[in-house]
Amino acid sequence: MATRNAEALAAANKKYEWGFSTELEQEFAPKGLSEDTVRFISAKKGEPEWMLDWRLKAYRMWEGMTAPDWAKLNVPPIDYQDAYYYAEPKKKPTLKSLDELDPEIKRTYEKLGIPIEEQKVLAGVEGARKVAVDAVFDSVSVATTFRKELEEAGVIFLSISEAIKQHPALVRKWLGKVVPQRDNYFATLNSAVFSDGTFVYVPEGVRCPMELSTYFRINAENTGQFERTLIVADKGAYVSYLEGCTAPMRDENQLHAAVVELVALDDAEIKYSTVQNWYPGDENGKGGIYNFVTKRALCQGKNSKVSWTQVETGSAITWKYPSCVLSGENSVGEFYSVAVTNNRQQADTGTKMIHLGKNSRSTIVSKGISAGASDNTYRGLVRVGPTAENVRNFTQCDSLLLGDQCGAHTVPYIEVRNPSAQIEHEATTSKISDDQLFYAMSRGLDSEAAVALIVNGFAKEVLQQLPMEFAVEAQKLLGISLEGSVG
Amino acid sequence: MTTLTLPSRREEAWRWSKLDALRALADQPHGTALIADDHFIGLGGPRLVFVDGVLDADRSTPGRVRVEPLDLATDHPLGKQATGPGWRLTLDTDQATDPIEIVHIATGGANHLPARITLGEDAAATIVETYVGAGWSNRLTQITLARSARLMRSVRMLQSSGFISHRDEAQVGEGASLVSIFLGAGGMDCRVDGALHCTGAAAYAEMGGALLTQGEQNQEAAVSLRHDALDGQSHQTWRAVAKDRSTASLAARVEVARGAQKTDGEQSLRGLLLDRTSTINLKPELEIFADDVKCAHGATVGELDRTALFYLTSRGIAPARAKALLTRAFVADALSRIGTEAVRDAFTADADRWLERAL
Numbered sequence: 001m002a003t004r005n006a007e008a009l010a011a012a013n014k015k016y017e018w019g020f021s022t023e024l025e026q027e028f029a030p031k032g033l034s035e036d037t038v039r040f041i042s043a044k045k046g047e048p049e050w051m052l053d054w055r056l057k058a059y060r061m062w063e064g065m066t067a068p069d070w071a072k073l074n075v076p077p078i079d080y081q082d083a084y085y086y087a088e089p090k091k092k093p094t095l096k097s098l099d100e101l102d103p104e105i106k107r108t109y110e111k112l113g114i115p116i117e118e119q120k121v122l123a124g125v126e127g128a129r130k131v132a133v134d135a136v137f138d139s140v141s142v143a144t145t146f147r148k149e150l151e152e153a154g155v156i157f158l159s160i161s162e163a164i165k166q167h168p169a170l171v172r173k174w175l176g177k178v179v180p181q182r183d184n185y186f187a188t189l190n191s192a193v194f195s196d197g198t199f200v201y202v203p204e205g206v207r208c209p210m211e212l213s214t215y216f217r218i219n220a221e222n223t224g225q226f227e228r229t230l231i232v233a234d235k236g237a238y239v240s241y242l243e244g245c246t247a248p249m250r251d252e253n254q255l256h257a258a259v260v261e262l263v264a265l266d267d268a269e270i271k272y273s274t275v276q277n278w279y280p281g282d283e284n285g286k287g288g289i290y291n292f293v294t295k296r297a298l299c300q301g302k303n304s305k306v307s308w309t310q311v312e313t314g315s316a317i318t319w320k321y322p323s324c325v326l327s328g329e330n331s332v333g334e335f336y337s338v339a340v341t342n343n344r345q346q347a348d349t350g351t352k353m354i355h356l357g358k359n360s361r362s363t364i365v366s367k368g369i370s371a372g373a374s375d376n377t378y379r380g381l382v383r384v385g386p387t388a389e390n391v392r393n394f395t396q397c398d399s400l401l402l403g404d405q406c407g408a409h410t411v412p413y414i415e416v417r418n419p420s421a422q423i424e425h426e427a428t429t430s431k432i433s434d435d436q437l438f439y440a441m442s443r444g445l446d447s448e449a450a451v452a453l454i455v456n457g458f459a460k461e462v463l464q465q466l467p468m469e470f471a472v473e474a475q476k477l478l479g480i481s482l483e484g485s486v487g
Numbered sequence: 488m489t490t491l492t493l494p495s496r497r498e499e500a501w502r503w504s505k506l507d508a509l510r511a512l513a514d515q516p517h518g519t520a521l522i523a524d525d526h527f528i529g530l531g532g533p534r535l536v537f538v539d540g541v542l543d544a545d546r547s548t549p550g551r552v553r554v555e556p557l558d559l560a561t562d563h564p565l566g567k568q569a570t571g572p573g574w575r576l577t578l579d580t581d582q583a584t585d586p587i588e589i590v591h592i593a594t595g596g597a598n599h600l601p602a603r604i605t606l607g608e609d610a611a612a613t614i615v616e617t618y619v620g621a622g623w624s625n626r627l628t629q630i631t632l633a634r635s636a637r638l639m640r641s642v643r644m645l646q647s648s649g650f651i652s653h654r655d656e657a658q659v660g661e662g663a664s665l666v667s668i669f670l671g672a673g674g675m676d677c678r679v680d681g682a683l684h685c686t687g688a689a690a691y692a693e694m695g696g697a698l699l700t701q702g703e704q705n706q707e708a709a710v711s712l713r714h715d716a717l718d719g720q721s722h723q724t725w726r727a728v729a730k731d732r733s734t735a736s737l738a739a740r741v742e743v744a745r746g747a748q749k750t751d752g753e754q755s756l757r758g759l760l761l762d763r764t765s766t767i768n769l770k771p772e773l774e775i776f777a778d779d780v781k782c783a784h785g786a787t788v789g790e791l792d793r794t795a796l797f798y799l800t801s802r803g804i805a806p807a808r809a810k811a812l813l814t815r816a817f818v819a820d821a822l823s824r825i826g827t828e829a830v831r832d833a834f835t836a837d838a839d840r841w842l843e844r845a846l
Contacts (some may be wrong), residue, residue, distance in 0.1 A: 034591045039778045054609075070499050072774075093704060103677075130790070169515045172559075174727045279775065366710055386763055386764065399773075399775065401775065401777075401778035402778070403778060404745065404746070404748075404778050404779075405745070405779060406776075406778070407774070407775060408773070409772075409774045410771075410772060410784070411770070411771070412769075412770065412771060412775040413768070413769075413770050413785055414758075414767075414768065414769040414770070415767075415769075415770075416758065416760060416766065416788040417763070417764075417765070417766045418760070418763050418765050419760035419761065419762060419763055419765070419789070419790040420763075420789075420790060421760075421788060421789060422787075422788075422789045423730045423787060423788040423789065424785075424786075424787050424788075425769075425784070425785065425786040426773065426783070426784070426785055426788070427771070427773060427783060427784050427785075428777050428782075429773060429780060429781075429782045429783070430781075431618065431778040431779055
């Protein structure tokens with residue numbers, strides 16, 4: 001596909017500043033979104049015909065849709081034609097050493113306790129090890145060892161582009177089954193133009209031998225704005241997947257519209273943990289990422305279980321409702337969330353638990369922390385179908401307000417069509433009391449440490465659901481996100 | 488044909504509504520009026536009978552209530568249909584009135600009636616409204632309470648069929664108190680819509696009640712309660728019981744504006760499903776912009792507690808009676824807020840009659 005306008009040409013002809021250039025990297029999709037863009041992306045990825053048709057179908061749907069405005073968010077109009085939908089992953093400027101790094105970011109790395117080697121990778125320092133990030137979890141493991149181990153277990157863990165080529169039948173069977181192309185504006189957009197993402201298949205009876213993480217996948221870096229993740233746990237399988245990173249990530253792409261689909265068959269369990277710390281914009285709300293994500297799990301099998309855990313501290317605007325469709329008998333859905341907003345951030349996040357199977361159960365624990373001039377909304381739905389007997393749901397959403405310029409909102413929907421259901425919902429809103437602060441400070445903590453301590457206590461129920469390594473970092477992250485919000 | 492613009496279910500605030508029947512009702516003619524006397528509780532105060540939204544002067548002793556042209560401004564899609572003459576109650580400082588009873592008789596078709604209640608400082612009033620008959624009764628009631636005024640409103644909706652749409656808009660001043668309790672125990676559909684606004688410090692507002700549905704009925708309450716000043720307090724206690732293929736929906740919102748510190752807002756929404764074909768929808772919503780507030784809500788949906796049922800039957804109470812006792816207790820939570828004993832008893836008796844028929 002040839003470049004079509006002057007801007008794209010200029011960009012394509014620009015010499016790659018860091019002296020690394022290949023034929024592939026000089027090609028851009030034309031600016032804007034059209035059928036040709038979709039065809040270009042599909043061709044670049046060498047996708048089969050069915051995949052192109054699938055994308056095109058989504059694109060045609062998207063053309064007839066309007067952006068949702070029901071969330072409690074103030075989203076500036078997005079010009080979808082003023083963006084590139086395909087460019088080879090952008091390379092970050094390479095630094096000679098960590099000394100060249102923005103001191104603000106370096107200070108955050110230090111506070112998070114990120115090892116020096118890992119800091120180099122995150123900052124893009126020349127010569128840093130490619131797969132160093134696994135140091136967080138296991139200093140011994142390197143790419144080859146974990147790949148070998150996964151292969152032995154029969155687990156497929158690939159980028160979605162590779163999976164489309166290597167396991168087309170499997171991808172075709174499940175892609176779009178949980179989040180259909182027409183699901184919502186951003187999911188449809190993603191279906192048309194998704195750049196890359198992750199595919200995981202855990203075969204019957206296999207317990208995935210390690211926590212899977214995008215950290216581990218070498219080509220996971222810069223998967224772009226439109227990431228697509230598909231995880232299938234076959235009968236009796238178990239997998240735990242970690243997404244995101246506690247380190248601050250700066251990204252030029254303002255709109256991120258990802259789709260995550262999870263499928264759990266009989267007796268399978270998926271644990272999906274997210275720590276999201278995208279750039280939230282500056283103190284005045286300038287810049288920052290729009291994080292509009294569709295995440296949904298299908299608990300199709302009997303006794304299947306999906307557990308979502310999320311720690312959301314970044315992004316200027318978050319629109320995200322990780323959900324569970326509990327269609328299997330005795331299936332279980334869990335949602336544990338901590339959402340922190342500071343300065344001018346806006347978050348409208350929560351979950352949907354759709355109970356269709358008998359004896360299905362769900363637990364929702366949501367902790368919202370608002371500071372600065374931010375707005376933090378929990379929006380959730382618990383729906384019980386007429387044939388779903390003996391459903392149990394418990395929902396707890398607590399909000400903590402730090403300061404008098406922020407907002408905390410709770411919008412739960414409960415729709416029940418079966419009398420045997422037991423649905424309970426509780427919500428509270430509070431602030432950090434002066435007594436609590438005084439007590440902590442009289443024990444020698446400064447005000448920021450005292451707030452961090454109290455906030456961590458507030459969010460404890462959620463943080464303890466995270467894998468241990470993540471939990472430690474997430475705790476520190478909460479404190480850092482709220483810096484400057486008190487005192 | 489009447490050209491009536493109605494909100495669609497695609498709009499967030501109307502997602503559980505079923506307004507399809509209104510267009511047909513609007514085109515139907517009125518019928519013959521019922522006898523009103525049976526529906527007065529007998530509180531000894533002024534009595535008003537409205538037949539299809541028009542005062543029946545022969546059967547009314549209006550006291551301080553005046554019927555006159557009212558020009559009430561509202562954006563509410565149903566409320567703004569209620570134009571023309573309406574009733575007005577105005578009390579000056581320190582004035583009080585005996586309990587006012589109003590019976591609205593609908594004879595079919597559609598009727599619209601606006602109302603304006605204005606209470607001066609330290610004034611107090613009690614108003615009981617009863618809806619009977621059939622057809623679409625559409626009401627818009629605007630209320631202003633000055634400092635320390637007190638208004639207790641109780642509304643029972645007993646129409647055998649049709650639709651009742653009730654829109655309340657209130658401004659509650661400093662230290663004033665507004666309590667509005669609704670009971671839906673008839674055979675009609677309904678929508679109780681409220682926008683209460685606590686504008687003065689230490690204002691108290693309460694809106695709640697019980698919606699009892701069976702057959703194909705669809706009843707809903709959609710109330711938003713906004714605190715704009717310090718030390719406000721509010722309660723929203725709603726109960727819903729749904730039988731057969733009916734739907735009962737409760738959406739209650741508390742908004743706390745920036746600066747409305749020390750607000751204490753409480754919501755309790757509970758639903759009881761009697762059949763597996765019935766539906767209960769709940770939406771307890773909080774929107775909070777002040778940090779020193781106490782706002783909590785609880786929402787539950789389920790069937791009767793089996794342990795409690797077992798306990799009662801083990802004490803020799805027949806299962807049907809045990810079920811009725813527990814359901815009555817469930818509904819009573821919402822009606823116990825009615826201040827006048829005779830009114831509370833009358834409402835409870837209406838609820839009991841509904842339960843006897845339903846269980």
